[in-house]
Amino acid sequence: MTTYRTRMGDGHAIEMTDDELRADFVRGSEDAADRGKIPPLGSDEYDHLFDLFSNPARVVGVACGNEVVLTHDIGTLRLDGDQGNSGVGIPLSRVQGIQVHERAFAADTMELGHVDYSYKPIKPVIAQEQQTLENTLLSTIIPIFYGAMPNLGTYYSPDGPFGNPSDLLPMGKIKEAREAQQEAVEHATRDMVYVATKLADVGGDGINFDTTGAAGDADFKATLEAVARLKATTDLAIQVGMAGEFVLGIHGGLEYAGTRLAGLYPHQQVKLAEKAGADIFGPVVNTNTSKSMAWNLSRAVTFVKACVEAADIPIHVNMGMGVGGSPVFETPPIDSVTRATVAMVEIAKVDGL
């Protein structure tokens, strides 16, 4: 019986038969369909996945003409940063790092980001960030985003001024936890608008809200409010990239434009991002380490395909360690990454990665 080398969601290599692969494609897609109330993939799409998984080549690619553009997160920290950001610790400046991406890696776009990659800590060093962005914009050609995380967690104790919902909720202090989140939304929105406006003032191309929703529905709401204000007052291109496939209802009652935020999946998240004024949306689908990559990729493509079909703006799916049909491993295996990439482009029809 012919078997094919593939991987589990944690990256370790396994062998699967034709029938096992096809069964996991169906199970993964139906899991997404059931959770998101969206259509599963069709038989042609399962065949396309099978072609990818049965291809013996280590690296696969899209057909000529199907190439898409790439945006980034984490800026140059992947070069000069530490292992916490998958960085490789090369001591070079951020401007140099961006030039390396443009001229050595042939990046389509790039991002400037601070080592403490959240909006709140950037506020006191914003002049430094403006200066570095100015130097970058003079010496580069590709579009340059500034990126950071909304990271509402930095507004809760012990790091911030408001009570921590993770402490308050287990004590049954629901009202206090909700009030803390509502106050954090106001402060985070104000900080994000302040930082982004300063970067717009010096000529930045765009702003990237990375890992939006990481602290739940309040995190998503703060970002949407900031996007709306920035769209009304600046010429920045705005990218909203999510933290997970599902908006956690840590508050539970927050809404944006009349829609409750808790529990939204990518095809619903993108409509609110559009309404706020985002120009590019980055959906996330998480990887389950206990399932095969056949299950995980089919599931991820199902969610993202529905998001692409619902969207009126470009969709740049988050791909990499633990998301977008890639294994949860710090340096994801290239065989899995390239198969996931092709599936996202040719089945989900994303506009970018």
Next chain:
Amino acid sequence: MGGIRAAGDLVARMQLSQRMRIQEAKTHVANILKVGVDDLSDVTVMREVREDLDIGVITSVPGCAKGIEAKVRIADLLGVRINSVERLRRKIG
């Protein structure tokens, strides 16, 4: 798509400034450059196009437009707003 090695930066500019989906953005850029859509990722085609239009190339060629010089030409070529180019224009009056 290969960034300034090909036409990746130009297609990205249309997504950022006009919210164009990938096929629309590619077609738009290909029409402006007078090349085929498939040529946009072809370095052998795009190298010559970029040199002729002087919009920046990936290797270090003395005399070719660099950095903001190339972006001024790209803004005019694509007819899009590039914020750093607008700033430069304000600064030089």
